[in-house]
Amino acid sequence: MSATPTELPKWADVAVIPLINVAAAFVISGLVVTAIGEDPFNAVKLLIGGALGDLEGIGFTLYYATSFIFTGLAVAICFQAGLFNIGVDGQAYVAGLGAALVALHLGFLPGVLLAPACIVGAALFGAAFAAIPGYLQAKRDSHLVITTIMFNYIAAAMMGYLLVDVLRKQGQMNPETPGFPPGATMPQIKDLVAYLGWQWPDTPLNLSFVLALLCAYLMWLLIWRTRLGYEIRAVGANHVAAIYGGISPARITMITVLMSGALAGGLAVNVLLGEEHRLILQYTADFGFVGIAVALMGRGHPAGIVLAAILFGILYQGGAELAFDQPKITRDMIVLIQGLVVLFAGALEHMFRRPLALLLTRFQPPVPDAPAAERA
Amino acid sequence: MKVDAVPRPPAIELIGIDKRFGRVHANNNVNLKVERGLIHGIVGENGAGKSTLMSILYGFYEADSGEIRVNGEPVRIRSSREAISHGIGMVHQHFMLVQPLTVLENVMLGAEGGPLLAAGASEIRAKLAHLGREYGLEVDPDAVVGELSVGLQQRVEILKALVRGAEILVLDEPTAVLTPAEADQLFEMLKVLKSQDKTVIFITHKLREIMRLTDRVSVMRLGEMVADFETAKTSPPELADAMVGRKVILRVEKGQAHPGEIALEARDLVVKDDRGVTRVDGMSFVLRRGEIVGIAGVAGNGQSELLEALAGIRPLAGGEILVEGRVPPPELRTPKGMRKLGVFHVPEDRHRMGLVMPFQACESAMLGFHDDDVYGAGILFDRRAIAADTAEKMEHFDVRPRAPLLKTANFSGGNQQKIVLAREIERNPHVMLVGQPTRGVDIGAIEFIHKRIVALRDAGKAVLLVSVELDEIMALSDRILVVCGGRITGERLPETCNQQDLGLLMAGVSEREHAA
Numbered sequence: 083m084s085a086t087p088t089e090l091p092k093w094a095d096v097a098v099i100p101l102i103n104v105a106a107a108f109v110i111s112g113l114v115v116t117a118i119g120e121d122p123f124n125a126v127k128l129l130i131g132g133a134l135g136d137l138e139g140i141g142f143t144l145y146y147a148t149s150f151i152f153t154g155l156a157v158a159i160c161f162q163a164g165l166f167n168i169g170v171d172g173q174a175y176v177a178g179l180g181a182a183l184v185a186l187h188l189g190f191l192p193g194v195l196l197a198p199a200c201i202v203g204a205a206l207f208g209a210a211f212a213a214i215p216g217y218l219q220a221k222r223d224s225h226l227v228i229t230t231i232m233f234n235y236i237a238a239a240m241m242g243y244l245l246v247d248v249l250r251k252q253g254q255m256n257p258e259t260p261g262f263p264p265g266a267t268m269p270q271i272k273d274l275v276a277y278l279g280w281q282w283p284d285t286p287l288n289l290s291f292v293l294a295l296l297c298a299y300l301m302w303l304l305i306w307r308t309r310l311g312y313e314i315r316a317v318g319a320n321h322v323a324a325i326y327g328g329i330s331p332a333r334i335t336m337i338t339v340l341m342s343g344a345l346a347g348g349l350a351v352n353v354l355l356g357e358e359h360r361l362i363l364q365y366t367a368d369f370g371f372v373g374i375a376v377a378l379m380g381r382g383h384p385a386g387i388v389l390a391a392i393l394f395g396i397l398y399q400g401g402a403e404l405a406f407d408q409p410k411i412t413r414d415m416i417v418l419i420q421g422l423v424v425l426f427a428g429a430l431e432h433m434f435r436r437p438l439a440l441l442l443t444r445f446q447p448p449v450p451d452a453p454a455a456e457r458a
Numbered sequence: 459m460k461v462d463a464v465p466r467p468p469a470i471e472l473i474g475i476d477k478r479f480g481r482v483h484a485n486n487n488v489n490l491k492v493e494r495g496l497i498h499g500i501v502g503e504n505g506a507g508k509s510t511l512m513s514i515l516y517g518f519y520e521a522d523s524g525e526i527r528v529n530g531e532p533v534r535i536r537s538s539r540e541a542i543s544h545g546i547g548m549v550h551q552h553f554m555l556v557q558p559l560t561v562l563e564n565v566m567l568g569a570e571g572g573p574l575l576a577a578g579a580s581e582i583r584a585k586l587a588h589l590g591r592e593y594g595l596e597v598d599p600d601a602v603v604g605e606l607s608v609g610l611q612q613r614v615e616i617l618k619a620l621v622r623g624a625e626i627l628v629l630d631e632p633t634a635v636l637t638p639a640e641a642d643q644l645f646e647m648l649k650v651l652k653s654q655d656k657t658v659i660f661i662t663h664k665l666r667e668i669m670r671l672t673d674r675v676s677v678m679r680l681g682e683m684v685a686d687f688e689t690a691k692t693s694p695p696e697l698a699d700a701m702v703g704r705k706v707i708l709r710v711e712k713g714q715a716h717p718g719e720i721a722l723e724a725r726d727l728v729v730k731d732d733r734g735v736t737r738v739d740g741m742s743f744v745l746r747r748g749e750i751v752g753i754a755g756v757a758g759n760g761q762s763e764l765l766e767a768l769a770g771i772r773p774l775a776g777g778e779i780l781v782e783g784r785v786p787p788p789e790l791r792t793p794k795g796m797r798k799l800g801v802f803h804v805p806e807d808r809h810r811m812g813l814v815m816p817f818q819a820c821e822s823a824m825l826g827f828h829d830d831d832v833y834g835a836g837i838l839f840d841r842r843a844i845a846a847d848t849a850e851k852m853e854h855f856d857v858r859p860r861a862p863l864l865k866t867a868n869f870s871g872g873n874q875q876k877i878v879l880a881r882e883i884e885r886n887p888h889v890m891l892v893g894q895p896t897r898g899v900d901i902g903a904i905e906f907i908h909k910r911i912v913a914l915r916d917a918g919k920a921v922l923l924v925s926v927e928l929d930e931i932m933a934l935s936d937r938i939l940v941v942c943g944g945r946i947t948g949e950r951l952p953e954t955c956n957q958q959d960l961g962l963l964m965a966g967v968s969e970r971e972h973a974a
């Protein structure tokens with residue numbers, strides 16, 4: 083008997099529970115805002131207004147959301163195989179190197195080839211950097227959580243060295259590469275909608291957003307509709323049964339971690355090719371870690387991750403506006419809210435399940451009787 | 459039975475209990491009265507609702523409607539904590555024990571009695587010693603649970619309940635995982651508990667156990683309580699009739715075997731377990747087409763490792779396996795490869811190995827065969843073909859409910875077992891390795907499963923049967939190999955041997971001493 087009394091219908095599980103969790107996080111945050119002497123309702127108004135109030139806000143919100151979709155998917159695909167990849171940040175960082183090397187060395191390629199080549203470079207470098215902890219997990223049973231945490235430090239140190247001592251432009255103080263050639267760019271949404279004759283303000287939102295949505299869809303297809311996805315889920319849910327079923331957990335671990343690293347490369351595509359057009363020290367800004375929160379909140383499901391990523395995009399963009407308008411509310415406040423979301427969506431995930439389950443059984447509509455139980 | 463001056467209220471009274479899971483009416487207006495100080499059996503087909511009823515009593519599920527009375531008092535039980543506070547203890551079929559902790563630590567878990575362990579520990583140690591003396595429930599409190607036999611682990615579960623003051627003990631299919639000797643010990647223990655005025659509710663599919671142990675027995679069918687007998691006044695056929703609503707043949711009917719060519723051969727097999735201990739220590743035997751070879755032995759004498767090695771799951775530490783007279787190349791010595799060679803395997807433990815509990819039934823029903831083109835020839839699965847394939851298997855094996863999309867974990871234990879059997883047998887194996895095929899399965903389904911296994915044999919397939927049920931081995935096998943300590947201690951024909959004879963071989967008395 084593995085069923086619990088808190089089993090919920092699917093719609094409640096994927097929609098209602100996350101909503102309650104977010105609401106709880108906001109209520110607590112509201113209390114904190116009140117405590118520092120600000121009006122929480124005004125704060126919410128400013129936050130939502132800043133994130134969704136106009137096209138510019140929406141552009142920034144979706145730009146951040148794009149990054150979170152990639153890192154969230156990277157974490158979530160590992161969840162499916164029962165793995166916890168904490169190294170998405172480091173993998174995304176190294177993926178940035180892949181994108182930059184392609185951009186700077188294959189600059190002679192025309193734009194239609196260069197941008198895709200940069201994407202491939204990012205994915206390959208991200209995957210390659212994930213491959214080492216993946217291999218250690220698959221073959222040596224070294225725990226992925228531990229190795230990926232350590233690899234984040236390795237990534238930081240290695241990239242710091244490369245950016246300061248190797249890749250930095252001559253006579254330039256900032257630890258960053260020279261600018262990418264114009265072809266190494268993700269098309270801007272602003273330019274794309276201009277073709278259709280529409281106006282879009284100047285925001286960093288770029289084609290990576292579409293790529294992220296495509297990745298989410300492909301991941302859904304992979305996990306739930308293909309043999310590889312079946313094998314990934316089998317390994318995640320019951321290792322022993324997977325082996326019995328002819329599935330090699332080592333192989334699946336390796337494949338999953340490689341895909342995870344490649345997805346982490348999406349961050350480089352969005353930020354470096356879409357916005358910065360050069361590789362900068364610590365460009366990931368911990369977005370790889372936010373991916374963990376996004377994956378938890380999205381319950382490992384691609385659709386949930388897209389929604390959670392947009393929520394986090396709202397928090398980022400709206401939070402920046404809020405900090406700008408209300409000096410008493412600093413960026414730390416936004417980090418606090420994010421922390422609360424993680425707390426409620428991840429750590430306290432089950433807190434509201436039982437009450438909700440009990441509530442739902444109260445209001446269950448009568449169901450037709452069970453023909454299923456009769457003998458054929 | 460005790461005679462009291464004042465009639466005592468029943469220990470447990472369930473009145474009009476109703477529970478639905480979606481469309482499945484698992485408990486339909488169930489009434490049950492369990493008298494204090496008696497052993498009360500519950501029987502019923504797979505999916506009849508027995509486990510659900512007990513889960514409601516234990517606060518694991520809440521009934522949609524109905525009333526629970528404990529010692530005549532109406533109570534509400536919403537969690538196992540509340541159940542235990544009313545004196546109800548449950549021994550789960552899948553033990554809830556922490557393997558690396560000691561017996562004492564496991565018993566203390568959740569009943570530590572304060573922030574400092576020492577005081578609670580000595581109190582519980584004293585209680586354990588007392589219970590050990592009083593009920594014959596001795597276990598070494600400092601033994602590590604993971605190193606105890608299944609029977610002793612179950613004893614720890616019972617002690618856990620008693621230490622917490624359980625007056626009413628619920629056991630859901632406790633003997634499914636026990637050897638006959640361990641089951642005997644359990645029965646002795648339960649009888650002592652009864653003599654101390656404790657109440658026992660005992661669920662089983664084995665009518666023999668009902669007859670031997672219980673005072674009363676209740677029968678469930680399709681979610682309803684359909685009959686209630688005083689055990690002394692009923693009989694296995696009557697119970698079987700009440701359970702399935704038809705006559706059940708409690709004997710296997712099979713004709714003469716016609717063994718053909720050798721399908722599988724083991725030569726000097728040596729197999730080690732995960733800890734590197736040699737479990738199969740030089741076994742050699744042949745398995746021919748058209749015969750059922752039974753492996754008899756006390757559980758834990760290398761049968762599990764033998765099955766896993768033959769199925770390609772466990773590497774060989776020595777010897778070789780021949781399929782159709784040839785040693786398969788190394789790349790086929792894998793679970794996938796052996797399946798390709800037609801060697802299929804029903805594992806002994808469906809929870810651990812045979813099924814993926816969070817998967818839909820149709821996903822579990824293709825495990826190991828999921829590469830097959832019938833489930834979709836391209837990159838994507840053909841979901842309709844998968845569901846249709848499972849629906850057909852469910853139809854053939856009478857899996858209830860017939861819901862290919864229901865989560866595997868939500869099927870009753872016996873129906874889960876039928877899903878595993880259907881997956882392997884319906885695929886037409888050349889060599890069928892079966893471990894404990896009827897564990898947790900009701901008598902009607904046992905009859906059916908035995909028929910299917912005999913039908914496999916009659917179709918010229920080779921069957922290797924591992925079972926701790928001697929009756930099953932004797933009834934199905936054409937030849938019996940007895941194992942003990944990882945070696946084959948003897949070979950018998952079922953017609954010319956008896957249980958005693960096998961028992962001696964199983965205990966390791968070798969062929970020669972035996973003859974003397």
Ligand SMILES: Nc1ncnc2c1ncn2[C@@H]1O[C@H](COP(=O)(O)OP(=O)(O)OP(=O)(O)O)[C@@H](O)[C@H]1O
Binds near residue numbers: 089502511
């Ligand atoms: N959590 C659940 N969700 C949906 N259906 C369930 C759930 N738990 C049990 N059921 C269904 O309720 C019915 C009764 O199941 P239950 O486990 O009580 O049977 P049982 O009498 O214990 O059978 P068995 O002898 O096979 O153990 C079955 O049809 C089962 O599929």
Ligand SMILES: [Mg+2]
Binds near residue numbers: 508509510630870871
């Ligand atoms: Mg049951």
